[in-house]
Amino acid sequence: MPTIFAETILFALLPEISVGGWIVLTGIATNAACAVVGCFLVLRRMSLMGDAISHAVLPGLVLAFLFSGSMSILPLFVGAAAVGIVTTFLTQSLHQYARVPSDASMGVVFTSLFALGVVLVKKYVSGLHFDIACVYEGSLELVPFAEPVAGLPRPLFTTLVVLGINLVILVLFWKELKVSSFDPSLASTMGFSATAMHYLLMVMVAVTTVASFEAVGSILVVAMLIVPAATAHLLCDRLGIMIALSVAIGAASALLGYAAGVWFDTNLAGMMTVVAGGIYALAVFLSPRHGIVSAVMKNMQVSLRVLREDLLAMLYRVEELASDKPISPEQAQQAIGGGWQARWALRGLARMGQIQRSPERLTLTDAGRDAARALVRSHRLWETFLVEHLGMPLDHVHQPAHRVEHYIDQRLQQELESELSTTGQDPHGREIPK
Amino acid sequence: MGTTAFEIHDMTVAYHRRPVLWDIDLQIPEGKLVGIVGPNGAGKTTLIKAALGLVPLASGKVEIYGQSYNQQRQIVGYVPQRESVDWDFPVTVRDVVLMGTYGQLGWFRRPGRVEREIADRCLQQVDMAPLANRQIRQLSGGQQQRVFLARALAQAARLYFLDEPFAGVDAATETAIVELLHTLRSTGKTVLVVHHDLQTVREYFDYVILLNMRLIACGPVESTFTQENLQKTYGGRLTLLDEAAEAMRIRESQ
Numbered sequence: 001m002p003t004i005f006a007e008t009i010l011f012a013l014l015p016e017i018s019v020g021g022w023i024v025l026t027g028i029a030t031n032a033a034c035a036v037v038g039c040f041l042v043l044r045r046m047s048l049m050g051d052a053i054s055h056a057v058l059p060g061l062v063l064a065f066l067f068s069g070s071m072s073i074l075p076l077f078v079g080a081a082a083v084g085i086v087t088t089f090l091t092q093s094l095h096q097y098a099r100v101p102s103d104a105s106m107g108v109v110f111t112s113l114f115a116l117g118v119v120l121v122k123k124y125v126s127g128l129h130f131d132i133a134c135v136y137e138g139s140l141e142l143v144p145f146a147e148p149v150a151g152l153p154r155p156l157f158t159t160l161v162v163l164g165i166n167l168v169i170l171v172l173f174w175k176e177l178k179v180s181s182f183d184p185s186l187a188s189t190m191g192f193s194a195t196a197m198h199y200l201l202m203v204m205v206a207v208t209t210v211a212s213f214e215a216v217g218s219i220l221v222v223a224m225l226i227v228p229a230a231t232a233h234l235l236c237d238r239l240g241i242m243i244a245l246s247v248a249i250g251a252a253s254a255l256l257g258y259a260a261g262v263w264f265d266t267n268l269a270g271m272m273t274v275v276a277g278g279i280y281a282l283a284v285f286l287s288p289r290h291g292i293v294s295a296v297m298k299n300m301q302v303s304l305r306v307l308r309e310d311l312l313a314m315l316y317r318v319e320e321l322a323s324d325k326p327i328s329p330e331q332a333q334q335a336i337g338g339g340w341q342a343r344w345a346l347r348g349l350a351r352m353g354q355i356q357r358s359p360e361r362l363t364l365t366d367a368g369r370d371a372a373r374a375l376v377r378s379h380r381l382w383e384t385f386l387v388e389h390l391g392m393p394l395d396h397v398h399q400p401a402h403r404v405e406h407y408i409d410q411r412l413q414q415e416l417e418s419e420l421s422t423t424g425q426d427p428h429g430r431e432i433p434k
Numbered sequence: 435m436g437t438t439a440f441e442i443h444d445m446t447v448a449y450h451r452r453p454v455l456w457d458i459d460l461q462i463p464e465g466k467l468v469g470i471v472g473p474n475g476a477g478k479t480t481l482i483k484a485a486l487g488l489v490p491l492a493s494g495k496v497e498i499y500g501q502s503y504n505q506q507r508q509i510v511g512y513v514p515q516r517e518s519v520d521w522d523f524p525v526t527v528r529d530v531v532l533m534g535t536y537g538q539l540g541w542f543r544r545p546g547r548v549e550r551e552i553a554d555r556c557l558q559q560v561d562m563a564p565l566a567n568r569q570i571r572q573l574s575g576g577q578q579q580r581v582f583l584a585r586a587l588a589q590a591a592r593l594y595f596l597d598e599p600f601a602g603v604d605a606a607t608e609t610a611i612v613e614l615l616h617t618l619r620s621t622g623k624t625v626l627v628v629h630h631d632l633q634t635v636r637e638y639f640d641y642v643i644l645l646n647m648r649l650i651a652c653g654p655v656e657s658t659f660t661q662e663n664l665q666k667t668y669g670g671r672l673t674l675l676d677e678a679a680e681a682m683r684i685r686e687s688q
Contacts, residue, residue: 175536175539176536178529178533179536182519182530182533185486185512185518186514187536189487190507190536237524239523239529
């Protein structure tokens with residue numbers, strides 16, 4: 001199967017000989033154009049505005065088609081941009097003046113406009129290029145057979161034009177988009193009207209949606225707007241990198257989606273989106289900072305460190321009692337809860353050169369004794385603090401100190417020292433080691 | 435009295451026709467640290483937003499060094515409430531401070547080396563230089579507030595509006611902010627600060643604006659921050675104003 005996958009991709013990459021090449025290129029261009037604007041939708045917490053506008057543009061398309069009598073690009077873009085502005089204006093006005101909650105006003109506006117579009121299609125343009133099913137799922141498979149414009153299939157040409165427009169706007173308005181997305185009121189006070197930037201973005205969304213319509217349809221285009229951007233947001237924390245990464249993720253999902261779609265013999269645009277969703281799921285698990293796997297790993301590292309430190313402190317206390325009875329590795333593991341984690345902790349300490357072990361005896365090395373002394377010191381300082389400052393009874397202070405000791409660094413130790421009246425002995429009368 | 439840095443003349447601000455600030459008249463001389471004090475819902479933030487043109491005025495006008503905000507925006511710095519932005523946004527500490535220079539740059543021009551140097555200098559002023567490349571999510575509340583202050587410094591303004599800079603910050607940051615305010619004053623800047631802690635008003639500010647929907651008093655702290663004025667600001671609800679505002683709202687919605 002991998003070789004077939006590779007062959008399909010390779011085949012797809014040679015546009016002059018393949019139908020698939022056009023399809024993949026269109027998929028990549030659509031995804032890239034969507035990802036560029038999608039990042040700002042995601043960052044502004046307006047992801048569903050993409051959904052709203054992608055539906056609301058339908059009447060604009062129909063009207064543009066009716067007036068111009070053609071499917072040429074310019075009237076379609078003008079119609080889309082107009083609807084983008086109208087949708088944004090209506091949504092905001094309903095929210096502001098009629099006091100409709102913003103989600104409800106969005107729901108009302110885009111569904112009504114979409115319905116208007118459906119009515120217009122049925123009334124005036126049925127049987128022509130418009131087809132409601134095509135509006136939903138697009139027809140990526142038919143792209144290579146569309147009439148060519150400038151040597152490219154028309155949907156690909158349209159998408160490339162929009163990708164170009166989006167990139168030019170991105171470069172021109174980079175800092176304005178950035179500041180108005182992060183802190184709209186600061187942007188407005190500086191003279192970069194946040195409202196104007198909002199409208200600009202909504203027009204970009206509308207035009208991008210329309211350009212992507214024929215190829216991928218009105219629902220999948222929403223996925224292409226949001227999913228790669230949301231994935232990139234999980235994976236990085238610089239705006240520029242996020243946008244580049246979301247374009248790359250979009251492109252990768254187009255390529256892999258095409259290969260998988262051909263393999264499973266199913267709708268290609270749908271498959272591309274499924275792949276994008278899969279990449280998102282992977283990111284949720286594997287993202288270095290926010291991923292589930294890394295959270296689990298970090299958690300485990302902390303609990304291993306706690307176990308190692310518990311073991312060190314225990315050995316220190318055993319030494320302190322000056323008992324002749326040696327403690328064996330087996331006993332030590334049992335004392336900190338046993339199991340594989342205890343075994344790992346023990347192994348870790350040996351590797352770090354903090355303990356020496358023989359089958360019947362576990363002893364601290366000098367380095368280990370220093371580390372253990374610091375821990376026990378933290379523990380007893382904290383106990384003293386709890387008794388002295390919070391007036392806790394003696395039999396209540398061991399457990400809290402046992403938890404906190406792992407997080408008290410030198411600075412905190414010094415602060416504790418300066419707060420306490422006595423740092424020679426803990427409340428149980430045991431020496432606080434230096 | 436010297437130059438007037440900031441003046442509000444007979445200003446009323448309304449949300450949905452319901453007035454939240456009534457007939458405010460005040461003048462702030464240049465070079466003062468000014469506390470804006472009043473109970474919750476008194477309109478402190480609204481006062482700032484109206485001054486900055488972020489909310490429309492129902493009537494009256496705002497003047498900054500004798501001219502409208504639109505003409506003077508280059509010399510005004512603004513620090514919004516810390517919670518007003520998304521700290522998950524993918525930018526670094528330095529990026530945020532750089533945003534302070536955007537106003538001077540105007541449309542289309544990108545920040546360059548000069549602006550980055552300004553940003554780094556401002557970060558040093560708030561002791562945040564070592565964290566310049568951190569993503570802002572990783573900062574504590576106090577550090578976030580310092581970043582916002584550094585951004586305001588990068589605006590190189592003459593008149594500053596700070597919305598609750600002391601809210602939810604640690605003691606060290608509070609001290610640092612106060613020091614910064616003093617530095618600003620010593621260079622002739624005027625700073626208006628929305629403030630909640632009545633205990634520290636005398637210590638931190640020269641001037642105070644006492645506000646509760648209307649202006650209770652505005653003047654030097656010694657003569658204005660009196661028990662009597664505080665009583666007027668906090669004691670008793672301003673039932674008549676409230677009732678009138680409510681009546682206007684109801685009339686409008688009928």
